[in-house]
Amino acid sequence: MSERQPEMQERRILGTELLWSFGVGVLVAATLSIIVFTALTMGINPPSNVERADPKTLHLSGEFAEHNLGTSVAADGSVTARIIATQFMFVPHCIAVPEGRPVTLRFAAPDVIHGILITGTNVNTMVVPGFVAQVHTQFTRSGDLLMPCHEYCGLGHSEMWATVQVVPERAFRPDGNGRVSCAQR
Amino acid sequence: MAREPDPRLQHSSAADSQSDVADEIDDAALAAVMEHVPLGAGVLAGTAVALLVLGYLLIYALVFIPRGTVG
Numbered sequence: 001m002s003e004r005q006p007e008m009q010e011r012r013i014l015g016t017e018l019l020w021s022f023g024v025g026v027l028v029a030a031t032l033s034i035i036v037f038t039a040l041t042m043g044i045n046p047p048s049n050v051e052r053a054d055p056k057t058l059h060l061s062g063e064f065a066e067h068n069l070g071t072s073v074a075a076d077g078s079v080t081a082r083i084i085a086t087q088f089m090f091v092p093h094c095i096a097v098p099e100g101r102p103v104t105l106r107f108a109a110p111d112v113i114h115g116i117l118i119t120g121t122n123v124n125t126m127v128v129p130g131f132v133a134q135v136h137t138q139f140t141r142s143g144d145l146l147m148p149c150h151e152y153c154g155l156g157h158s159e160m161w162a163t164v165q166v167v168p169e170r171a172f173r174p175d176g177n178g179r180v181s182c183a184q185r
Numbered sequence: 186m187a188r189e190p191d192p193r194l195q196h197s198s199a200a201d202s203q204s205d206v207a208d209e210i211d212d213a214a215l216a217a218v219m220e221h222v223p224l225g226a227g228v229l230a231g232t233a234v235a236l237l238v239l240g241y242l243l244i245y246a247l248v249f250i251p252r253g254t255v256g
Binding site: 009016019024027034038043120135136140 | 216219220224227230231234238241245249250251252253254255256
């Protein structure tokens with residue numbers, strides 16, 4: 001075996017490693033680019049909202065008082081659904097939202113940490129007492145979607161779920177107060 | 186083939202099993218093999234990573250994006 005052979009092998013291995021590092025760098029850059037691209041062009045990004053709500057007085061007054069829960073349509077046409085996640089239920093148990101229109105979902109919890117997801121969509125957030133969890137989304141298909149609590153919150157956790165009723169735009173009719181309830185079936 | 190343990194000894198030896206005994210490899214043969222190892226490892230690792238990235242892209246394009254916007 002010549003003296004130069006191990007040196008050449010070392011060099012070849014180094015070249016392979018550098019090539020691999022370059023490939024991995026391209027992959028990481030491509031993945032980050034996809035995330036940034038979808039965030040900028042399609043508005044897809046992790047829900048982020050820092051807004052406080054006093055859990056002790058949640059049900060007594062303000063935005064999350066009982067009469068204000070559920071779906072409401074503001075004068076400018078924006079749709080907002082307000083839901084309380086509590087051991088072991090969602091109030092209200094069903095929310096109606098329009099199909100193909102921007103919707104804002106706002107959650108608050110008076111007791112312990114909960115979490116929600118809506119099946120078949122990318123809606124997924126934690127609901128932490130003391131804060132308002134907010135998610136902007138647009139539902140692409142009509143139908144009933146399941147919204148379970150996905151953060152273990154106690155013995156009744158598995159019974160804690162609600163329904164999101166996505167109705168076609170023409171069937172989404174707010175009442176005189178701008179409120180929309182689930183259709184009885 | 187495994188060697189019969191010596192009944193006089195209170196412990197077993199690593200050399201009792203043939204699989205625990207190092208192979209006798211001469212340096213030249215090792216160097217000859219090592220010349221091709223980076224390429225084989227690169228192909229194996231490259232294929233594995235390519236499949237992983239393909240899976241990520243398929244799930245991203247066919248599952249994540251159709252599920253709608255969120256923010």
